[in-house]
Every structure is written in structure tokens, then in C-alpha cells.
Amino acid sequence: MTSTAAHPLLEITTPGQPRLVARGLVKRHGATTALAGVDLEIGEEESLALTGPSGSGKSTLLHVLAGIVTPDEGTVALRGRRVEGMSERERALLRRGRFGFVFQHGQLLSELSALENVALAAMLDGEPRAYAEGLAAQWLARLGLAGDQGRRPGEMSGGQVQRVAVARALVTRPDVVFADEPAGLLDEATSREVLRVLVDSTRAIGASLVVVTRDPLVAGWCDRRVELRDGRLDP
Numbered sequence: 586m587t588s589t590a591a592h593p594l595l596e597i598t599t600p601g602q603p604r605l606v607a608r609g610l611v612k613r614h615g616a617t618t619a620l621a622g623v624d625l626e627i628g629e630e631e632s633l634a635l636t637g638p639s640g641s642g643k644s645t646l647l648h649v650l651a652g653i654v655t656p657d658e659g660t661v662a663l664r665g666r667r668v669e670g671m672s673e674r675e676r677a678l679l680r681r682g683r684f685g686f687v688f689q690h691g692q693l694l695s696e697l698s699a700l701e702n703v704a705l706a707a708m709l710d711g712e713p714r715a716y717a718e719g720l721a722a723q724w725l726a727r728l729g730l731a732g733d734q735g736r737r738p739g740e741m742s743g744g745q746v747q748r749v750a751v752a753r754a755l756v757t758r759p760d761v762v763f764a765d766e767p768a769g770l771l772d773e774a775t776s777r778e779v780l781r782v783l784v785d786s787t788r789a790i791g792a793s794l795v796v797v798t799r800d801p802l803v804a805g806w807c808d809r810r811v812e813l814r815d816g817r818l819d820p
């Protein structure tokens with residue numbers, strides 16, 4: 586499942602460095618300081634569980650690390666290249682090609698089948714349609730959804746939908762996968778099933794993973810766990 590698309594950001598390689606490095610991140614929302622100075626490094630192929638109480642800044646940190654939200658202060662670098670210094674176009678390319686996302690809900694297009702949803706991510710990353718559909722079919726089969734390719738999100742269970750979302754995030758073989766309580770709306774058993782698939786599949790393709798989770802068992806599956814409190818990482 587190798588990507589054939591030439592990617593303008595693929596030349597970003599600095600061997601030996603952590604994959605993602607955040608320094609001095611501060612983010613304010615009006616009077617609220619969501620991030621109050623966060624330093625974080627994420628290694629090559631490392632999985633990191635991001636935990637902490639409600640309102641502690643987990644989602645904000647994930648969005649800043651992923652280049653979705655610009656910090657008020659501080660820097661984020663992917664393999665040595667500053668993300669917050671990129672143009673909007675470069676950041677969009679980065680998000681589409683080098684990052685994968687799994688959110689709580691809403692990331693699949695309801696009018697498209699599971700196969701089309703996954704293939705679309707690969708097509709947006711530059712793959713031709715037939716190749717993208719082949720990749721999508723392989724990923725769906727790998728995640729136990731071989732028989733569900735033609736189903737739309739409304740015709741699948743919550744757990745199946747989130748597994749399609751995992752396939753969608755991984756089909757571009759991203760460097761880093763960001764997941765914000767990706768199974769937060771599911772029952773505990775189904776949620777853990779989805780998270781297990783996410784952690785294992787991310788590891789299998791050599792991607793790094795940042796996952797926001799409240800579940801200590803899931804956090805235990807990750808290589809490392811950090812806790813945010815009032816916008817700071819607990820030492």
C-alpha cells in the first residue's frame with residue numbers, strides 16, 4: 586500500500602529528530618487561556634495518550650499540533666519544519682497528506698459509501714481514482730469491513746462508522762494521526778474495539794499517534810501518556 590503521489594512536503598526529513606516538536610505553546614480564547622505554555626515532543630512511530638479533565642486544553646492542543654489552530658505563542662515543527670510558519674496552502678497540504686484525523690463524529694460524508702469516503706481521502710492526496718479505490722478496499726478489509734464497502738454511514742453501526750473513519754485517516758499513510766476522543770460517543774466495549782484498531786493500525790504503518798482519551802485502559806495501550814491541567818502538562 587505505498588503511495589505513488591509525489592508530495593511537495595515529502596522532502597522534510599531530519600533523521601534522529603522527534604517527529605513533532607512543540608515549544609512554548611500558548612493559546613487564548615478571549616479571557617480563557619486554553620494553553621499556558623506547553624512543550625511536547627512526539628517520537629517517530631510513538632503513540633501518545635493525551636488525558637486530563639474537561640476544559641484542560643486537550644482539544645486545543647491537538648488542533649494546534651495539527652496546524653488547524655494557530656498558537657498565540659510558541660512553535661510546532663514536523664521533522665524540523667515549522668508548521669505555524671507555513672502558508673495556509675502548505676498547511677492544508679500537510680493536513681491532507683502527512684496528517685490523518687479521527688474525530689468523535691462527523692468526518693464522513695453521508696452521501697458517500699464507506700469505500701468512496703476512504704477513497705476520497707486518497708484522491709484528495711493526489712491518487713488516481715482506481716488506485717485510490719483499491720487502497721480503500723484494502724484498508725476496509727484490513728479493518729474488518731470487507732462486506733460493508735457499499736454502505737453509507739447512515740447504514741452502519743457507530744463502531745463501523747468509526748472504523749471507516751480510521752481507514753480514512755490511514756489510507757494516505759500519514760506521518761502523524763490525531764484522534765480526539767474518536768470513540769467518545771460509543772459504548773465502552775465498542776469504543777475500546779475502535780481504539781484498539783486505531784492504536785494497532787497506526788503502529789503497523791509506522792505513524793505517530795496523538796489520541797485524546799479519558800479511558801485509562803486505552804491510555805495504557807499507548808507508548809506514553811501525558812496529562813494536561815489548566816493548559817499545562819503535568820510534570
Ligand SMILES: Nc1ncnc2c1ncn2[C@@H]1O[C@H](COP(=O)(O)OP(=O)(O)OP(=O)(O)O)[C@@H](O)[C@H]1O
Nearest residue numbers: 614617618619637638639640641642643644645646
Ligand atoms: N473556540 C473557543 N472559544 C472560546 N473558548 C474556547 C474555545 N475552544 C476552547 N475554549 C476554552 O478553552 C479551554 C480548553 O478547551 P478544550 O476544548 O481545549 O479542553 P478539553 O480538555 O478538550 O475539554 P473536553 O474534555 O471537555 O473536550 C476551555 O475553558 C474552553 O471553554
